[in-house]
Amino acid sequence: MKTSVNTEIAITYLSSRKKQTVVASAGVMFGISMFIFMQSLMKGTNDYFEKMSFTNTPHIKLYSENKVADDHMLTGMLKDASQKILTNPKQLNESQGLTNPYGIIDVIKKNKQVAAVTPQVTGNVIYTSGSVELPGNVAGVQIDQEDKMFDVQGNMVSGNLHDLNRVHNSILIGKGIADKLSLHTGDNITVRAGNGNTLVMRVIGIFSTTVKAVDETKSYANISVVQSLIGKDRSYVTEIKVNVKDYNNAPAVARQIEAITGYKAEDWVKANEQLKAGFKIRGIILNSVIGVILLVAGFGIYNILNMTIYEKIKEIAILKAQGFAGKAVTSIFLQQAVMIGIIGGIVGLIIGFSLTYMVSRIYIGAGMLKYLPMSFYIPHYIEALAFGILTTVAAGYFPARKAAKVDPVTIIRG
Amino acid sequence: MNETALKANGITKYFHDPVTMQVLKSIDLDIKRGEFVSIVGKSGCGKSTLLYVLSTMDTDYEGTLEINGVNTTGLSQNHLARIRNESIGFVFQFHYLLPDFSCLKNVMIPALRLGKLSYQEVEEMAYQKLKMFGVEEQALKKAGKLSGGQQQRVAIARALVNNPTIIMGDEPTGNLDSKNTEIVFDLFRQLSQEYNQTIIAVTHDNDFAAKSDRVVEMADGEIIAHHKAGTFHQH
Ligand SMILES: Nc1ncnc2c1ncn2[C@@H]1O[C@H](COP(=O)(O)OP(=O)(O)O)[C@@H](O)[C@H]1O
Ligand SMILES: [Mg+2]
Numbered sequence: 001m002k003t004s005v006n007t008e009i010a011i012t013y014l015s016s017r018k019k020q021t022v023v024a025s026a027g028v029m030f031g032i033s034m035f036i037f038m039q040s041l042m043k044g045t046n047d048y049f050e051k052m053s054f055t056n057t058p059h060i061k062l063y064s065e066n067k068v069a070d071d072h073m074l075t076g077m078l079k080d081a082s083q084k085i086l087t088n089p090k091q092l093n094e095s096q097g098l099t100n101p102y103g104i105i106d107v108i109k110k111n112k113q114v115a116a117v118t119p120q121v122t123g124n125v126i127y128t129s130g131s132v133e134l135p136g137n138v139a140g141v142q143i144d145q146e147d148k149m150f151d152v153q154g155n156m157v158s159g160n161l162h163d164l165n166r167v168h169n170s171i172l173i174g175k176g177i178a179d180k181l182s183l184h185t186g187d188n189i190t191v192r193a194g195n196g197n198t199l200v201m202r203v204i205g206i207f208s209t210t211v212k213a214v215d216e217t218k219s220y221a222n223i224s225v226v227q228s229l230i231g232k233d234r235s236y237v238t239e240i241k242v243n244v245k246d247y248n249n250a251p252a253v254a255r256q257i258e259a260i261t262g263y264k265a266e267d268w269v270k271a272n273e274q275l276k277a278g279f280k281i282r283g284i285i286l287n288s289v290i291g292v293i294l295l296v297a298g299f300g301i302y303n304i305l306n307m308t309i310y311e312k313i314k315e316i317a318i319l320k321a322q323g324f325a326g327k328a329v330t331s332i333f334l335q336q337a338v339m340i341g342i343i344g345g346i347v348g349l350i351i352g353f354s355l356t357y358m359v360s361r362i363y364i365g366a367g368m369l370k371y372l373p374m375s376f377y378i379p380h381y382i383e384a385l386a387f388g389i390l391t392t393v394a395a396g397y398f399p400a401r402k403a404a405k406v407d408p409v410t411i412i413r414g
Numbered sequence: 415m416n417e418t419a420l421k422a423n424g425i426t427k428y429f430h431d432p433v434t435m436q437v438l439k440s441i442d443l444d445i446k447r448g449e450f451v452s453i454v455g456k457s458g459c460g461k462s463t464l465l466y467v468l469s470t471m472d473t474d475y476e477g478t479l480e481i482n483g484v485n486t487t488g489l490s491q492n493h494l495a496r497i498r499n500e501s502i503g504f505v506f507q508f509h510y511l512l513p514d515f516s517c518l519k520n521v522m523i524p525a526l527r528l529g530k531l532s533y534q535e536v537e538e539m540a541y542q543k544l545k546m547f548g549v550e551e552q553a554l555k556k557a558g559k560l561s562g563g564q565q566q567r568v569a570i571a572r573a574l575v576n577n578p579t580i581i582m583g584d585e586p587t588g589n590l591d592s593k594n595t596e597i598v599f600d601l602f603r604q605l606s607q608e609y610n611q612t613i614i615a616v617t618h619d620n621d622f623a624a625k626s627d628r629v630v631e632m633a634d635g636e637i638i639a640h641h642k643a644g645t646f647h648q649h
Binding site for chain 1 (some may be wrong): 462466469471472474491492495497498499500504506510511512513514515519523524525526528529572
């Protein structure tokens with residue numbers, strides 16, 4: 001396609017005022033590269049934290065809530081709710097376990113969206129080695145299932161997690177515990193439960209999650225070992241952990257499981273409300289910053305085009321005298337705005353990408369977070385370009401309309 | 415033959431700033447295809463104002479205007495722009511080229527706007543027009559870099575590029591020396607005789623006027639006389 005005469009004039013005007021063109025494009029470029037860089041950083045960190053939260057939280061956790069005694073059955077019998085029967089209600093001393101856990105697991109497994117289900121028994125314990133004591137908790141798990149859901153293997157510092165199934169009374173401890181009790185794989189550790197039961201266990205491995213509070217308290221053992229340690233039978237399970245195929249569906253699946261089992265099913269969104277609130281606030285801050293940058297860039301373009309029109313008013317009159325209609329003149333100036341937007345936009349995309357890439361290579365080495373988590377997400381680039389061009393068109397529209405309204409006779413007459 | 419190129423009826427115009435003043439007083443004018451008309455008169459008598467009305471650029475007047483048989487009074491700005499682009503070539507008193515563009519581009523722009531010819535054809539034609547006025551060597555120079563006389567010749571070339579039926583000039587030779595004035599006059603004469611193009615030129619140059627087909631003499635916003643070829647002499 002041959003370029004129209006309007007385009008040719010627009011290009012000539014832009015290239016004969018290089019300085020202004022560069023300044024206007026730089027504004028757009030800055031806005032767009034910031035847009036991309038900040039979106040990439042935010043999505044990167046959000047994704048990272050979301051992923052991190054799944055390394056020790058399941059998508060859905062099913063557990064029995066501590067119930068407080070209530071009087072609904074008694075008032076039901078009395079048929080008079082105004083009468084207060086229970087004063088100072090206490091927590092029920094029911095076992096905190098789930099009734100018929102393996103039956104529940106079978107039911108949950110029938111849900112097509114469920115990817116993995118595993119029971120857990122958690123016991124509060126005190127670790128002892130020599131004279132040092134350390135409080136913590138031991139998770140009784142089926143280690144193969146656990147590894148499938150949380151990639152325990154990926155956190156292993158030493159040892160082999162499958163030894164948990166092979167070695168009698170074995171335990172896998174956090175690195176913090178190992179450090180504080182100066183233990184190594186193959187050493188023995190004494191574990192005492194709340195009920196006084198004590199068990200000497202063999203450390204078959206050490207893991208590190210980078211979360212200090214976890215590494216200094218948590219250990220894994222076989223579910224049957226923990227059940228007997230805390231003096232419970234084989235059907236005693238404190239929670240059932242569920243992963244679903246698409247974690248975004250977790251809340252809906254949780255509601256279904258709650259409805260079927262009658263137990264509280266907490267999905268990760270609920271469990272991480274703070275995380276989500278953080279995402280939201282950062283999103284608002286980010287969008288305001290980007291909005292301001294684009295607004296400033298828009299004003300820059302508006303000003304520069306206004307100046308151009310003021311300087312070129314005689315030439316606009318000549319063009320109109322020679323038969324350029326108002327819409328042709330509008331097109332000449334709007335095209336200048338769009339070209340500024342495209343030039344600034346494309347350079348902005350490249351700079352935004354380079355900046356994102358460079359920052360993603362900066363070593364920060366905070367725990368498992370070796371590099372800043374930057375995301376390279378194509379829709380960010382499309383959005384950035386669309387916003388950039390939208391801004392320039394909006395900024396160019398009013399000056400262009402003004403140019404179209406120039407009355408040639410008034411100008412030529414002088 | 416003898417079709418009407420331009421017909422003005424009762425053209426009346428006022429300026430309201432600083433005080434209301436009647437600049438054109440019911441002007442009737444009939445110009446045939448191929449006619450070479452000069453408009454003369456004292457400075458301030460309304461020649462330029464009349465020419466702007468006749469060119470369709472100024473639409474703030476009373477009376478009616480017909481160009482090539484089309485009544486242009488009351489047409490939309492877009493419609494008038496198309497008529498100007500296609501049928502009217504205008505040479506301004508002070509050349510008014512676009513200084514950022516080459517001379518060739520300046521001449522090409524109205525033809526590109528018209529869009530009847532390919533880019534190459536327009537380029538070729540624009541170059542021919544520059545050659546007619548002896549400024550082809552300046553073709554690729556920026557218009558702003560030329561002398562006043564050269565710019566005026568480029569401006570005339572530009573007015574001719576779409577082969578308009580009517581060519582209007584407001585003192586088109588005002589900035590030219592006698593040699594170049596003669597070149598332009600001879601060219602206008604040729605265009606009117608051989609190509610049946612109509613020339614309407616406001617001029618202060620009585621020799622130039624005297625050689626045209628008709629001299630329209632204005633005074634105080636009115637036409638006071640039409641002088642046939644060879645009957646106009648300086649008073
Ligand atoms: N924009 C204007 N506003 C008010 N008066 C004007 C304007 N332009 C021209 N005039 C007046 O109109 C009269 C005719 O002007 P003009 O047509 O330029 O004369 P000429 O071209 O014959 O010298 C003059 O008296 C001039 O002062
Ligand atoms: Mg004048």
